[in-house]
Structure formats: structure tokens, C-alpha cells
Amino acid sequence: MKSAVVLLAGLCAFTAYYVYLPLPSTVSEPWRLMLLDASFRIAQQTCNLGHYLGLGHHLRLLNFIIGTFDKLNPQQAERVKITDTQFDGVEVRLYRPHAKEEKTLWRSVVYIHGGGWALSSTRGSFYNNLCSIMAESLDAVVISIEYRLVPDFHFPVQFNDVLRATRYFMRPEVLAQYSVDPSRIAISGDSAGGNLAAAVCQEMSQDQNETNRFKLQALVYPVLQAFDFNTPSYQQNEVTPVLPRFVMVKFWIDYFNGNYEFAPSMVVNNHTSLDVSQTNSFRDHVDWTSLVSARFRKNYKPVMPSTGKVEILQDIPSLLDVHAAPLLAKKEVLRFQPKTYILTCEIDVLRDDGIMYAKRLEEAGVEVTVDHFEDCFHGCMIFTIWPTNFSAGIRTRDSYIKWLSENL
Template identity: 30%
Template sequence: MAFLATLGMLALYASLLALFLKVAWAIYHDQRRLHIPPGIKYPITLRIYFFFIFFCKQDSFFKETGLRNPFKLIEWLYKRFMPKWSPTLTIKDLVFDDVPVRVYWPKTTPSGKRRGVVVIAEGGGVLGNIGLTDLPCRCIAQETDSVVMTVAFRLAPEHPFPIPIMDCCTATMHFLKNAEEYGVDPHRIVLYGQSSGGSFAVAVSEYLAGKKDLPKLGGQVLIYPALQAIDFNLPSYQQNHSVPFLFKKQAVMIATLLLTPKEVNLEDIMRNAHLPEHVWMKYRKWLNPDDIPERFKGRGYVPMERPPFRPELYEIVKEATNPMYSPLLAEDDVIRQLPKTFLLTCEYDIFRDDGLLFKKRLEDNGVPLTWYHIKEGFHGMLFGYGNWKVEYPGTKLHYQHINNFINRI
């Protein structure tokens, strides 16, 4: 028996050593690719955050927890440690026209109908959902005295584009139509989204722009949004391809999963081989690097010749040109109808130039715009808002600008 126990202990130690070596090698390999520019504040903090997220992605860790990715881990933690009860908010899970939602009401007595905020989760329509938006929903509801609604849209690849975005459209339309039932002024409803949530928010705004039977949206808040899947070699993609939290290859992988569960050659998409010449010519007027101010090219930009077109790739991802998927590509008469906008961009973010090009389109079409640029910012830096244990330094300061905009609606 003692011999068997010793063998068991040795097997356990061997398994732990193997796990340690695997994770250590994976972290070393990924950290070697990681690039933290000198302009980013608190680089050590960023490395610690990235270490945690990278560790959570290791297969051995997830075999033990039954989870698939760090977003699922965060949702799992929220479900177990973030109570739905709040001393300052009433929180209910509801269904809006067959779409599950969660609604947050401040418990204070309002002087009249409140403002409404629709929060759409990041994660590319592939990861995340209500668990990721719970903290910001609580904070926005409390700090702006608004009724906040977030959407549990269905996720790709099981439910590919346009299903996740249409779920957001459906829930938002219900909220607009029935706003007074929830104590909300239907003319003071704001759409809010970070990253792909910002892309979804613009897609919803553009979809609703032609709906004459609905109240007009009061505004939209877009936090470092991804707005196009045409050109993956804009200056910001070249400069920030290996800056955490989002690498260029990861972004392209998630973007293609929203369109199709099929395996695609990500390298060819990253080199812009996925679209034919006539598509490039059609959208060049809105996707021209010449429209990006020169000061954003100072860290390096090399205009790239497009590789040979891959028609078989285009057949798989051609919906990337759909304005609901790439809302930067909407026609001017649609852009003109968008509500007043708060747009936040970050210097060290692959999506920075998506935001800058969208900024130009809004300005050219007379849409009231508040632009806020974080010079030391990177993609995902505002994640964790509302929890001092995981907030990145400076997050509250940046959110003051967001909340001030919402309070003016």
C-alpha cells in the first residue's frame, strides 16, 4: 500500500510539474511576442493583467475548470460571486420579444421619467455577454441615475452574423416602444458599447435610423469600437499588432468566427487578400489612410501592396462588406441620421484608426460628436470598471467623461 501511495504521489508531482512547464513555456513564448510601447503608463500592471488572462487560456487549466476561455472564466466568477441583489439597484432578468435581457433600476425616487442606457457586451459576438456587462451596468445606472438594459444576445459560431446583432436590434426596439413602462423617457435612450459592443451599437443605430415609427435615439457611446473588416493594414493595425490586450491575429480570428464556423486562412485575411478589387475601389473613399492625421503615423506606417485576391476566401467572408457587420461602410444618408455620439479612441489600439475614420464620417455628415482620445491608452483598458480590485489605473477618470456625456442626454 505504501508503495502504491508513493507512486500516486510521484504521478501527482509529475502532473503538476508538466502543467507548470507547459504554462511557463506558453507564457514565455507569448510574452516574447508581447509589445508594450513606452508611452503606456503602468507597464508592469499591464503585464500582470496579461499574465492572468494568458494563464486562463491554457488548455490544462480549462480541463480542470470546464471553462473554454478567459471571458467564460469571468462570467463564471460573476455568476458565483456577484449577487444580483444590490442595496442601490433593483435588478431583474426579463425577456424582450424572445430576447433575454437584464434591467437595472436605481432605487432612488426619480423626479420624472429617467434616461435609458442600452449596454451591448464586447467579445465579438463570440465571447462574453451579460456577465461581462454586469459591473459597468451597475456603475452607469448608479452614477447617471439611468435605467440600464443589457442584452443576452445569442453567440456565434452557433448563431452566426447577423443573429447576435439582430437580437440587439430586437431588444432595443422593444425598449424604445415600451420605455414608459420601465420608467424611461423614450427620447433619452443611449446606446453604449465597448470594442465589438461599440460596433454592434452603431449597427443598431444605423438599423433604427430608418424606423419612422420609433422614437429617435438620444445618443450613442462608443468605446474603442471595431467598425470595419475590410482593411487590416491601417496604421494602427501595423503599429499595435502585438500590443495587449488584443492582438491583430486574435481580432481577425474572432471577426471571422462571427461570420462562419469554417476554418479560414487568417494570414491571408490579415494581408487583405479576402476582397476583390471592385470592393476596394467602392470603399476606398471611406477607408483611405490619407484621411488619418499624420500625427497618428509617427510610430511607423508602410503602405502595403495587396496580395493576389483569394476568391474562395471571399465566398466565405463576403458579408464583411455588409454595413451591419462593418458599420463604417454605411451610406451618407444613414450616417447623417445617427444620434449625437461620444467616441473614445486609444493610441495603442489596433482599432484606433477605425475610430478616427468614423470620426471623420460623423463630422462630414454633421453628426454632433464628442471625441475623447487616450494618448497612453490601449484596447481593453477600461475593462473592470466598477471593481477597484481589477480596475486599471485611471479608469475612473476616463469614465467621468463618458458619464458626463450620458448625463447631458
């Protein structure tokens, strides 16, 4: 009996040690966030073990676990009409409000889901729930794009899938088919989906053959650059819940089908060191000492090695491709972007990606709204249904939808 008590006490202590993570005092529902993060870490470590044992790629295994867990979540009753179809060979899911008596055109949102270009689905309960609520709340047609995922496909497949489906939808005859007002269309996405939304918006804004243009873009904690993994938010949130720095670096490497051995060097910016000449023309575009306000810079210092590993960019040149890293775009491109909303969270390595992009857009003459949440964490907007229903998710989602409603 005594041994059992000691064993139980030891197990409890180990569990508490594994789950506990120091968090800022401002964070809402800290213990629930710690439990969510611990669940993610257990899943990731299990999948890494499975990868090592030859059971499959760790991301494919992780997506299987997420899909299995997702089935436990209740699918919301269909408040809107949901249709699965294809746009130019790319799978999409359409959410349409129930028809009004009067025949009017709908406004519309093209939405791209997050998940590190590797995880989640338009059909999963998290994004299905979000897009259903968007369509109902905005009284709008929502197009959710099911782009192909890492590790089966790598950049630029994801970008090309989203671009192809979006261009198809923006054709006048397709908009007419779905009764969409061509002057009231937004493109939007969260995390890696925000990356794809920004990149596609830039690409389409430069195409003189495009008949219709986006009225808005709305980016939710977007990942926009792989140049500097030591921005203040990366340093501050190095071991933050849900998306620690090293995990984000590995997502980038997986996106480009690169070598994991480069990860430790990339964490300390050896891939963009001063002796890597092809990076020099981009430094001003990610100079957070001028693009990020003192409020967010705090006392953090730039990490800019004088010498590094030139072989990283030789092996992964796409790290500097603007289709993968929209923050690297030239000012001449940025000035053609539509009115923009960027949601950022304090507890997020990607906070400064969004803040830098907002500043560069403003300098290019674009009207930008930055919606910053001091007590929220990366990914929170989709966590609004049991058992991951966070108040942070509901507040960020409602604020995002409110801006779209007022501006679209």
C-alpha cells in the same frame, strides 16, 4: 540543492520572458497590463489545445474560464434595482435607480456588452458593475442586452437580437411602463458591443416607422470594419496586450463562421486586394490616408495588394455587410446618426476604426466627440474591480459617464 536553484532560476527566467511585452513608455501600470495579457494568452492557448483535443470549441471553453474567474470578483452591492426579463424573446437586464419622491421620467441608456461577439455576459461582474454604476451615476434606466453568442450562433443573429430587443424597448408603451423619457435615450456599447450599437443605430435611423429616436450614441473602442487589417493602429499594435491583430481577425472569422485557413491572407488584406471588384465601392469609406490625421498615421504605409484571394469574399460575403461593418455605410445613412461620442485608446488595434468613423460622421454633418486616451489599452473600461482594477479603467469609465451625464 544546487539543481533546485538552477531549476527555479530557469523557471523564473522563462516566466519573465513569457510575461514581458514591450509597451509604449506612456502606458499606465505596465507590469499589471503584462500580467493581465499573459493570463489571457495562457487561457487562450489552453482553450486552443482543448479545441484540438476535441474537448469543445475554443471560444466556448474560454467563456467557461472567464465565467469561472468572474465568480471570484465581488458583486457590487445593489445600488440600483436589477431585474432580468425578456424583450421580444431576447434576454435583457434592467438597472433602475431607486424611485424619487417626485414622479419624473428617467433618461435611459441601451447598453451592449463587448467580447468579440463570443465572450462575457450582462450578468458577469464586469458588466454588471459597469451598468450599476451607470444607472446610479446618471440617474437613468440602463438596459443591458444579453444577445446570443458565437460559436453557437453567428452573424446576423447577434445584430438581430440587439435590434429586436431595442425596437421593443423603444415602443411608446414600453417606455411608459419604465417611466423613460423618449427624448433622452442613448445607445452604447464597447468593442463588439460598440459594433452592434452603431449598426443598430444606423438601421433604426432609416426606419420611418420608428416613433422614437436616439438622442445619442456612445461607442467605446468599437470594432467597425474588417476591410483593412493594416491601418496604422493595426500595424502599430500588431502584438498589443489583450487584443493582438491575429486574434481580432479570428474573432471576425468566428463571427461569420468562416474558415480559419483564411486568417493569414486576411492579415495582409488579400481579401480586399485590388482585383476583388466588389470592394471598390467601399475603399473611400476606409481610406485612412485621408480619414486619420498625421498624428496617428505616423510613417505607416497602406497595404493594398494588387492580387489576392477572391475566394475569401466568395466564402464570407458578410465581410462587406454594413450590418457587420458600420464604417462601410454610405454618407446618406451617416447623416441621420445622432450626436456621437467615441472613446479610443492608443494601445489598441481598433483605435483607427473609431477615428475613421468619427471623421466620416463629421463629414456627414453629425456632431462628434472623440475622447482619446494615450496611455490606455483595449478593454480597459471594464477593468475597475479587483483583481483587474486598473486606473485606466476608472479614468475611461468616468470620462464616458461624464459625457453621457452632460449630454443625455
